[in-house]
Amino acid sequence: MDAIEKIIALEKTAMEAWLNGNPSPFLELYSEDFTYFDPSMENRLDGLDKIRELYEGMRGKLKTDRFEMVNPVVQLNGSMAVLSYNLDIYSGGTVWKENCTEVYSLGEDGEWRIVHSHFSPTKVGE
Amino acid sequence: MDAIEKIIALEKTAMEAWLNGNPSPFLELYSEDFTYFDPSMENRLDGLDKIRELYEGMRGKLKTDRFEMVNPVVQLNGSMAVLSYNLDIYSGGTVWKENCTEVYSLGEDGEWRIVHSHFSPTKVGE
Numbered sequence: 001m002d003a004i005e006k007i008i009a010l011e012k013t014a015m016e017a018w019l020n021g022n023p024s025p026f027l028e029l030y031s032e033d034f035t036y037f038d039p040s041m042e043n044r045l046d047g048l049d050k051i052r053e054l055y056e057g058m059r060g061k062l063k064t065d066r067f068e069m070v071n072p073v074v075q076l077n078g079s080m081a082v083l084s085y086n087l088d089i090y091s092g093g094t095v096w097k098e099n100c101t102e103v104y105s106l107g108e109d110g111e112w113r114i115v116h117s118h119f120s121p122t123k124v125g126e
Numbered sequence: 127m128d129a130i131e132k133i134i135a136l137e138k139t140a141m142e143a144w145l146n147g148n149p150s151p152f153l154e155l156y157s158e159d160f161t162y163f164d165p166s167m168e169n170r171l172d173g174l175d176k177i178r179e180l181y182e183g184m185r186g187k188l189k190t191d192r193f194e195m196v197n198p199v200v201q202l203n204g205s206m207a208v209l210s211y212n213l214d215i216y217s218g219g220t221v222w223k224e225n226c227t228e229v230y231s232l233g234e235d236g237e238w239r240i241v242h243s244h245f246s247p248t249k250v251g252e
Contacts, residue, residue, distance in 0.1 A: 035199055035210050037225040042249050044197065044210060044225065071170065073161055075231070075241045080206030082229045082242045084161050084170060099163040099170065101227055101244040103208045105201070115201045116208045118227040120246030123168050 004074040007083050007104050007112055012069060019064040019089060023055035029114045031105065037118040064091040079106035080115075086122060097122035130200040133209050133230050133238055138195060145190040145215060149181035155240045157231065163244040190217040205232040206241075212248060223248035 001009070014025035027048075036045040045051055072085035081104045089096040103116040127135070140151035153174075162171040171177055198211035207230045215222040229242040 033201060035201065035208075037210065037227065037244075037246070039246060040249055042251055044199075044212065046199070073170075073172070075159060075161065075229070077206045077231045077241075078204040080203045080208075082161075082206075082208070084163065084242055084244070086170065099244065099246070101163065101229075101242065103201070103227075103229060105203045115203075116210055116227065118163075118210070118225065118244045118246070120163070120165060120225070120244070123166055125168055 003076055003081065003106075003112070007074055007081055008069075008072055010104075010112060011072075011083060011085075011102060015067060015069070015087070019062060019067055021058075021060045021062045023059055026114075027052055027055055029112075031107075031113040031115045033115060035116045037120070039120050064089050066090050080104065081112075087119075097124060129202055129207065129232075129238070133200055133207055134195075134198055136230075136238060137198075137209055137211075137228060141193060141195070141213070145188060145193055147184075147186045147188045149185055152240075153178055153181060155238075157233075157239040157241045159241060161242045163246070165246050190215050192216050206230065207238075213245075223250060 014029055017025045030048050032048050034048050036051055068088040070086035074081050074083050083102045085100050087098040087100050099120045099122050101118040102114050104112045105115045106112055140155055143151045156174050158174050160174050194214040196212035200207050200209050209228045211226050213224040213226050225246045225248050227244040228240050230238045231241045232238055
């Protein structure tokens with residue numbers, strides 16, 4: 001599996017768990033210096049401790065039917081890569097659409113970790 | 127000037143021009159494989175040609191008083207870096223706030239270019 005396939009697989013596994021109430025795979029992927037933009041927050045969240053607190057507070061609360069990672073692209077240069085995709089989340093007959101950016105960085109231990117995430121709602125046509 | 131200072135300086139110069147109707151510095155910074163999430167679009171924009179068309183259509187139309195790049199952080203690993211910051215744009219007595227992510231990549235020619243951008247409105251407190 002090359003780096004691009006690896007990164008997409010890590011993301012899909014973590015998203016599948018997260019959208020069913022389990023934040024652990026994402027929390028294991030985040031670096032210590034992780035930075036995070038969320039559409040529901042007034043400020044960027046900086047550092048793994050803060051995201052852990054936020055995510056643990058939501059453990060078990062999220063349940064969705066299924067999701068699609070639409071048109072994922074990985075742009076890679078050496079030991080860093082950016083994965084961007086549209087996320088369609090299906091739940092109870094409705095669909096929620098987000099723009100997703102995940103910046104992955106290769107650690108000295110040979111593991112890819114997410115150093116920055118940016119999620120925002122996708123504009124939906126009138 | 128180290129890579130982090132260089133990236134912040136490139137971004138500030140391009141943003142200053144863009145917020146006064148001149149897209150040229152940003153267009154010169156974007157890579158050929160540039161990908162872009164904009165809050166006003168239903169899909170990610172892929173490729174320099176598309177962003178050039180969009181930005182040229184807005185040349186001369188934007189005028190703002192001033193902006194602040196709030197709390198910029200650059201996370202760097204080798205030849206790629208992610209710059210994230212809050213952007214406060216002041217114009218005519220109002221302020222517009224955005225979450226900004228810019229992924230920079232160092233080309234073989236030694237120049238930093240933006241390979242991915244993600245802008246979204248910052249949530250404003252009730």
